[in-house]
Amino acid sequence: MATKLPKPDELAKIDFTPPETGWMDTPVEIKPGMFCWGAKAKNLRAVEFPNARDWSPAEEDWKLPGEWEGTVLEAMADRLSKYRSFKLFMDICVRCGACADKCHFFIGSGDPKNMPVLRAELMRSVYRKYFTTPGKVLGKLAGARELTYDVLKEWWYYFYQCTECRRCSVFCPYGIDTAEITMMGREFTNLLGLNTDWIAGPVANCYMKGNHLGLEPHTIKSSIEFFLDDIETVTGIKIEPTFNRKGAEILFVTPSGDLFADPGTYTAMGYLMLFHELGLDYTWSTYASEGGNFGYFTSNEMAKRLNSKIYAEAKRLGVKWIIGGECGHMWRVLNQYMDTWNGPADFLEVPKSPITGTVFENAKSTKMVHITEFTADLIKNGKLKLDPSRNDHLKVTYHDSCNTARGMGLLEEPRYVIKSVCNNFYEMPENTIREQTFCCGSGTGLNASENMDLRMKGGFPRANAVKYVRDKHGVNMLANICAIDRATLKASMEYWVPDVTVCGTHELVANALVMKGEKERTQDLRLETLPGKEGN
Amino acid sequence: MKILFSFFTVVFLVLLVFAGATTGNKYVLFLFGVIIPYAAFATFLLGFIYRVVQWGRSPVPFRIPTTCGQQQSFPWIKQNKIENPSTTMGVIVRMALEVFLFRSLFRNLKTELRDGPKLSYGSDKWLWLAGLAFHWSFLIILIRHYRFFIGEVPSVIHLIESLDSFLQVGVPLVYITDAVILAAVTFLFLRRVYIPQVNYISLAADYFPLFLILGIAISGVLMRYFIKVHIVGVKELAMGLISLNFMAPAKNLQEIGVIFYIHLFLISVLFAYFPFSKLMHMGGVFLSPTRNLSNNSRMVRHINPWNYPVHVHTYEEYEEDFRDKMKAAGLPVEKE
Numbered sequence: 001m002a003t004k005l006p007k008p009d010e011l012a013k014i015d016f017t018p019p020e021t022g023w024m025d026t027p028v029e030i031k032p033g034m035f036c037w038g039a040k041a042k043n044l045r046a047v048e049f050p051n052a053r054d055w056s057p058a059e060e061d062w063k064l065p066g067e068w069e070g071t072v073l074e075a076m077a078d079r080l081s082k083y084r085s086f087k088l089f090m091d092i093c094v095r096c097g098a099c100a101d102k103c104h105f106f107i108g109s110g111d112p113k114n115m116p117v118l119r120a121e122l123m124r125s126v127y128r129k130y131f132t133t134p135g136k137v138l139g140k141l142a143g144a145r146e147l148t149y150d151v152l153k154e155w156w157y158y159f160y161q162c163t164e165c166r167r168c169s170v171f172c173p174y175g176i177d178t179a180e181i182t183m184m185g186r187e188f189t190n191l192l193g194l195n196t197d198w199i200a201g202p203v204a205n206c207y208m209k210g211n212h213l214g215l216e217p218h219t220i221k222s223s224i225e226f227f228l229d230d231i232e233t234v235t236g237i238k239i240e241p242t243f244n245r246k247g248a249e250i251l252f253v254t255p256s257g258d259l260f261a262d263p264g265t266y267t268a269m270g271y272l273m274l275f276h277e278l279g280l281d282y283t284w285s286t287y288a289s290e291g292g293n294f295g296y297f298t299s300n301e302m303a304k305r306l307n308s309k310i311y312a313e314a315k316r317l318g319v320k321w322i323i324g325g326e327c328g329h330m331w332r333v334l335n336q337y338m339d340t341w342n343g344p345a346d347f348l349e350v351p352k353s354p355i356t357g358t359v360f361e362n363a364k365s366t367k368m369v370h371i372t373e374f375t376a377d378l379i380k381n382g383k384l385k386l387d388p389s390r391n392d393h394l395k396v397t398y399h400d401s402c403n404t405a406r407g408m409g410l411l412e413e414p415r416y417v418i419k420s421v422c423n424n425f426y427e428m429p430e431n432t433i434r435e436q437t438f439c440c441g442s443g444t445g446l447n448a449s450e451n452m453d454l455r456m457k458g459g460f461p462r463a464n465a466v467k468y469v470r471d472k473h474g475v476n477m478l479a480n481i482c483a484i485d486r487a488t489l490k491a492s493m494e495y496w497v498p499d500v501t502v503c504g505t506h507e508l509v510a511n512a513l514v515m516k517g518e519k520e521r522t523q524d525l526r527l528e529t530l531p532g533k534e535g536n
Numbered sequence: 537m538k539i540l541f542s543f544f545t546v547v548f549l550v551l552l553v554f555a556g557a558t559t560g561n562k563y564v565l566f567l568f569g570v571i572i573p574y575a576a577f578a579t580f581l582l583g584f585i586y587r588v589v590q591w592g593r594s595p596v597p598f599r600i601p602t603t604c605g606q607q608q609s610f611p612w613i614k615q616n617k618i619e620n621p622s623t624t625m626g627v628i629v630r631m632a633l634e635v636f637l638f639r640s641l642f643r644n645l646k647t648e649l650r651d652g653p654k655l656s657y658g659s660d661k662w663l664w665l666a667g668l669a670f671h672w673s674f675l676i677i678l679i680r681h682y683r684f685f686i687g688e689v690p691s692v693i694h695l696i697e698s699l700d701s702f703l704q705v706g707v708p709l710v711y712i713t714d715a716v717i718l719a720a721v722t723f724l725f726l727r728r729v730y731i732p733q734v735n736y737i738s739l740a741a742d743y744f745p746l747f748l749i750l751g752i753a754i755s756g757v758l759m760r761y762f763i764k765v766h767i768v769g770v771k772e773l774a775m776g777l778i779s780l781n782f783m784a785p786a787k788n789l790q791e792i793g794v795i796f797y798i799h800l801f802l803i804s805v806l807f808a809y810f811p812f813s814k815l816m817h818m819g820g821v822f823l824s825p826t827r828n829l830s831n832n833s834r835m836v837r838h839i840n841p842w843n844y845p846v847h848v849h850t851y852e853e854y855e856e857d858f859r860d861k862m863k864a865a866g867l868p869v870e871k872e
Binding site: 009012014016017018022023048080081082083084085086087088091092093094095096097098100101102107112115117118121132133134141142143166169170171172173174175176177180207208209210216217218221222243244245246286287301304305308309312313316334335336337339340341343344358361362363364365366368373376377380405406407408409410411412413416429431432434435436460461464465468 | 541587590591592593594595596597598599600602603604605606607608609610612613614616619620622634638640641643644645646647649653654655657663667731732733734735736737738739740741742812813814816817820821823824825826827831833834835836837838839840842843846847848849850851854855857858861862864865866867868
């Protein structure tokens with residue numbers, strides 16, 4: 001780790017006073033603990049990204065290619081002509097400041113350059129200088145400035161301190177979405193080889209091996225087989241999922257994080273148990289073994305390249321439709337980008353649940369259904385035998401992922417599922433959930449270990465809302481539908497609210513699921529003894 | 537510095553027109569009374585159209601509404617058809633709420649850090665209220681001014697005037713919107729100065745229009761309530777301008793009064809400045825892709841006009857890399 005992380009009490013002493021000097025006259029300071037390591041050359045080479053070399057953001061020299069200013073400005077002109085959002089959002093901000101205290105990174109750090117408006121001004125100031133008449137003529141007076149090495153470093157530092165969570169855009173009177181600006185910031189920095197290894201590594205893995213973690217086909221199979229052993233221990237039931245099977249009705253795609261680390265693994269066990277109980281005709285794929293898309297945190301093109309595997313694999317295997325697992329940004333991509341990039345998926349059929357007969361009209365073009373939609377429909381139609389009392393030792397709250405909330409609107413389905421499988425459910429305060437939900441603090445590929453300062457600062461508002469329901473209702477379980485959440489909220493809870501555990505929604509489902517032929521459950525999926533079953 | 541620069545720019549503009557108008561020279565008055573207003577209005581019109589067309593030339597490659605409510609899913613889950621619209625009608629209602637009532641700004645919160653540490657989110661509607669008061673009073677005042685440009689004043693204008701002055705105080709009757717716009721602009725200025733974060737982000741381009749509009753409102757109020765102008769001359773000028781009869785208004789220019797020229801000149805500056813500034817948010821709000829698109833991209837394929845083929849890593853290449861391992865693990869392969 002780069003620096004020793006301060007104690008929570010220390011980190012919560014946040015100074016909101018802006019510096020004496022104006023923001024243009026306050027040079028960026030690249031602080032340890034606030035950034036991720038630079039991308040390694042081999043990971044950029046794997047996906048043909050430019051300026052592949054090993055570099056360190058902590059050093060003075062970032063080994064930029066020659067003529068880098070021209071590269072950025074050319075790319076800026078290109079993106080301005082391709083994205084109305086970008087062009088418009090460069091022009092129409094009135095700097096009313098409504099977004100300022102809506103950003104988790106600003107709330108957690110007090111750094112004015114983390115106010116969404118100022119994060120955007122970092123880019124707008126350069127836009128004005130090179131693309132607007134007042135900026136060209138009046139310069140600084142018009143809020144314009146030149147693109148210098150320092151400005152580039154400032155961009156890099158702050159566009160990798162934004163998780164594209166879009167909370168600011170909910171409050172903006174013009175719907176200005178900082179995510180659109182951060183995405184451009186990241187496109188431009190990527191053209192200069194300025195990525196982080198925590199993003200570039202998974203991108204290279206996903207491109208070559210099919211998933212962010214770089215799990216090779218046999219490893220995916222053996223990881224899942226490992227879960228099957230645990231499931232057998234808990235339920236006495238032996239499950240035999242299939243992989244890369246042609247002719248299955250449904251392809252299942254989930255973030256690879258679910259196969260790798262706790263508590264995501266328990267969520268994966270939940271999927272396996274649910275599908276087995278239903279006798280669902282489905283298959284896993286080792287080629288399209290990633291639901292998430294770290295390419296989305298580098299460039300539009302890379303995101304499309306990674307996403308292409310899902311439809312390609314669905315076509316190769318000849319499935320009818322696709323179910324997607326629990327993941328946040330994955331679902332923003334699937335909802336708002338996939339069909340546009342890689343559609344039309346006319347080789348698939350409009351999704352229809354083989355269990356309930358429900359046709360998923362809202363996914364009739366993409367042909368891809370969210371697993372909580374699928375499960376909510378099962379429960380509503382009484383197709384699952386559930387014993388929610390098995391979750392009675394849990395007091396559960398639910399964290400809306402930024403992307404499923406603000407880039408989709410999947411709000412009630414997961415709540416319906418959770419309330420059906422748990423008897424104790426408590427909402428966090430209304431300004432911190434649904435469309436106003438707070439980011440975990442580590443989205444968009446910021447979930448590394450060297451930037452813990454940043455992550456804990458950004459995670460503070462979410463954690464603080466969890467603390468509120470813990471103190472008020474004794475909440476001890478934070479449910480979510482996102483693989484990044486499962487990894488990052490675990491760290492954030494350990495730091496800010498130590499007695500709250502994190503789980504995926506389908507872990508709760510599987511614990512409550514009464515399966516045909518199961519033995520009496522005495523353990524949950526974590527192999528922890530259920531209360532009242534100690535004697536068994 | 538930014539505040540002073542903006543303030544003195546407006547002061548300079550006032551002095552400029554004051555110096556010009558007090559000469560009484562008919563050519564100078566023709567400049568301020570006819571030429572500049574025409575030029576300003578033409579700049580506004582052409583500039584506004586140009587900017588909107590420029591925005592329109594950039595396509596909307598992806599369907600990216602910010603969803604602020606429940607999506608359309610099952611019949612038994614209530615969709616929020618306005619905050620997360622899946623139809624054009626929903627989008628129209630969402631946009632109407634945004635444009636007429638500043639829906640998003642209405643959500644505004646004030647985040648506070650208290651001991652504990654404890655974050656609290658209090659409702660903070662002042663910005664919304666002041667913004668709404670400012671824009672609506674500006675619009676009503678603008679509509680009221682229509683009386684100067686038409687021979688017989690239509691009854692709808694009379695109605696607006698009587699509603700606007702229903703308090704029935706003062707001679708002439710005080711318009712509520714006159715008071716409201718002064719108060720709202722003052723509030724918007726003061727919050728820019730006194731809220732540290734807002735102050736930190738403010739540019740000269742944020743203060744200048746405030747001072748300009750304040751100048752317009754003050755000169756207008758002075759003219760209506762305190763410094764009388766030759767109202768017949770004003771109306772002749774206005775009607776001449778709108779009927780494109782360049783020479784007709786020229787005869788009474790000298791009798792109108794200096795304060796009128798100040799008012800008119802500041803308005804001209806505002807109009808001319810408009811297309812080059814953040815004031816273009818007036819047109820931009822309608823084009824914002826996070827608000828004016830329905831969330832139906834899983835139901836209907838959204839087309840990106842510049843979508844291009846990309847280099848992908850195909851299944852065949854993948855199988856080449858891992859065939860032996862796949863076979864050893866009992867995974868099916870395409871080529872044995």
